[in-house]
Amino acid sequence: MIVVDTVADLRRERRRLTEPVGLVPTMGFLHDGHLALVRAAREQNPSVAVSIFVNPKQFGPSEDFATYPRDLERDLRLLEEAGADLVFTPSVEEMYPPGFSAFVDVGPIGEVLEGVRRPGHFRGVATVVARLFNLCQPQRAYFGQKDAQQCVVIQRLTVDLGFPLDIVVVPTVREPDGLAMSSRNVYLGPAERVAARILSASLRAAEEEYRRGERDADALRRLVRERVSQEPLVRLDYVSLADASTLEELEEIDRSALLSMAAWVGKARLIDNILLG
Numbered sequence: 001m002i003v004v005d006t007v008a009d010l011r012r013e014r015r016r017l018t019e020p021v022g023l024v025p026t027m028g029f030l031h032d033g034h035l036a037l038v039r040a041a042r043e044q045n046p047s048v049a050v051s052i053f054v055n056p057k058q059f060g061p062s063e064d065f066a067t068y069p070r071d072l073e074r075d076l077r078l079l080e081e082a083g084a085d086l087v088f089t090p091s092v093e094e095m096y097p098p099g100f101s102a103f104v105d106v107g108p109i110g111e112v113l114e115g116v117r118r119p120g121h122f123r124g125v126a127t128v129v130a131r132l133f134n135l136c137q138p139q140r141a142y143f144g145q146k147d148a149q150q151c152v153v154i155q156r157l158t159v160d161l162g163f164p165l166d167i168v169v170v171p172t173v174r175e176p177d178g179l180a181m182s183s184r185n186v187y188l189g190p191a192e193r194v195a196a197r198i199l200s201a202s203l204r205a206a207e208e209e210y211r212r213g214e215r216d217a218d219a220l221r222r223l224v225r226e227r228v229s230q231e232p233l234v235r236l237d238y239v240s241l242a243d244a245s246t247l248e249e250l251e252e253i254d255r256s257a258l259l260s261m262a263a264w265v266g267k268a269r270l271i272d273n274i275l276l277g
Contacts, residue, residue, distance in 0.1 A: 001080045003087045010088050010135055017047035017085060020139035022168075025132050028052040029069040030078050033173040033181040037142040038082040040170050049086040049136050050079055056092055057103075058124030069186050088136070095131065103127045104161075106153050112247050113240055113260065114149050114271070122153050129154055133163050141165055146172040146180045148258055148273040152247060172272075174200065180272045187268035195233035196265045199272045202227035206259055210276050217241040217250045217257075224261060237262040237269070244275060253277060 004010050014021070022041030026034050041048045052075055059065035072089060079087055103123050110122030133141065141158075143151050151169045158167055173181045178200035179193075188196060205227055206220045214220060224239045242249050244256040253276055260273035 001076075001084055001087060003076060003089060005089045005091065006094055007090070007135060010086075010090075013086050014049070014136060017049070019047070020045050021047045021049055021136070023132065023136045023138035023141045024048065024050045024084075025129060025141065025143075026050060026052055027054045027068065027183065028075050029071055029183040029186075030075045031173075031181045031183065031185075033144050033146060035078060035082050036173050037144060037170050038079065038084055040168060041140065041142050042083045044168070045140060047085050048083060049088065049138065050084045051088040051090075051132055051136070053088075053090055053095060053128065055095075055124055055128045057096070057127055058118075058121050060118055060120065063118070064184075069183055088132075095128065104130050104157065106157055109156055109247055110149075110153050112149075113238065113242075114262070117237060117262065122150070125150055126153060126157050130157065130161065130163075133158075133165065139165050140168050142168045142170060144172060145169050145275075146182065146272065148260055148275075149247065152245065178204070180270070182270060184268045184270065187266065189266060192233055192266040192268070195231050196268075196270060198228055198231040198234055199261065199263060199265075199270060203259060203261070203272060203274045207274055207276065210253065215253045217253055220253075220259065224259070228261075228263060233265060235264040237264065241276075244277075 002013050004013055022045035024037045024041055054068050056065050104126035106122050106126045115122050155167050177197050179196050202224045206223050221239045221241050228234055228236045239261045241257055241259050244258045257276045259276055262271045
């Protein structure tokens with residue numbers, strides 16, 4: 001496994017990789033969710049490239065950029081075991097050299113849900129992803145369904161800007177009790193970790209009602225809110241039931257729909273979702 005931290009070295013080593021190349025962009029502090037992306041890329045491509053970069057442009061001024069968990073040595077060990085061929089670990093200055101001023105605005109699809117709570121977040125995500133696509137020139141790129149809105153944004157970005165690659169969305173990887181794996185789970189204390197189970201449990205309850213024939217979107221949103229309200233350590237931010245492609249809120253579920261939520265558990269803000277239909 002080759003590890004590089006400059007754009008020049010990345011371009012040199014990228015030319016040596018056997019095509020096609022699968023890219024897995026990450027912010028590090030890897031868990032099984034990230035490694036599932038690497039394994040999927042390994043199965044589908046002769047070469048796998050991974051980026052580790054905590055992107056400051058997708059963090060708001062009051063968010064956890066400075067304290068976001070990092071452990072590069074451990075990450076590299078896990079990536080070697082998972083079969084990565086090339087790992088790009090740039091500094092902020094390498095990714096955004098002096099004078100860098102170009103940004104990618106993804107439009108309305110980045111201004112709802114997480115985009116409302118985190119202004120500018122998806123502009124930062126789209127900018128770094130577009131830069132990684134240009135630098136790494138992959139034929140496939142891998143993202144996790146846990147970050148559902150991010151997946152929709154990146155799929156739209158890829159189509160609109162004409163990137164010649166496929167976006168592969170890998171199902172959410174969960175802990176045995178249902179909690180979606182996240183680097184921010186490390187922020188949870190023991191009692192908060194137990195309380196956080198209500199997020200996936202409430203989504204599963206709504207999914208069961210959908211399977212029983214419930215198609216009223218408000219009824220399913222209300223079910224999720226009521227379930228979460230039973231857990232005093234969890235403060236719900238939002239519940240959304242939207243078109244899975246456009247993220248427009250639905251009144252009736254008559255197409256593929258994304259049921260998503262965000263909640264505070266202690267100092268950790270966690271997101272989760274499921275697809276209906």
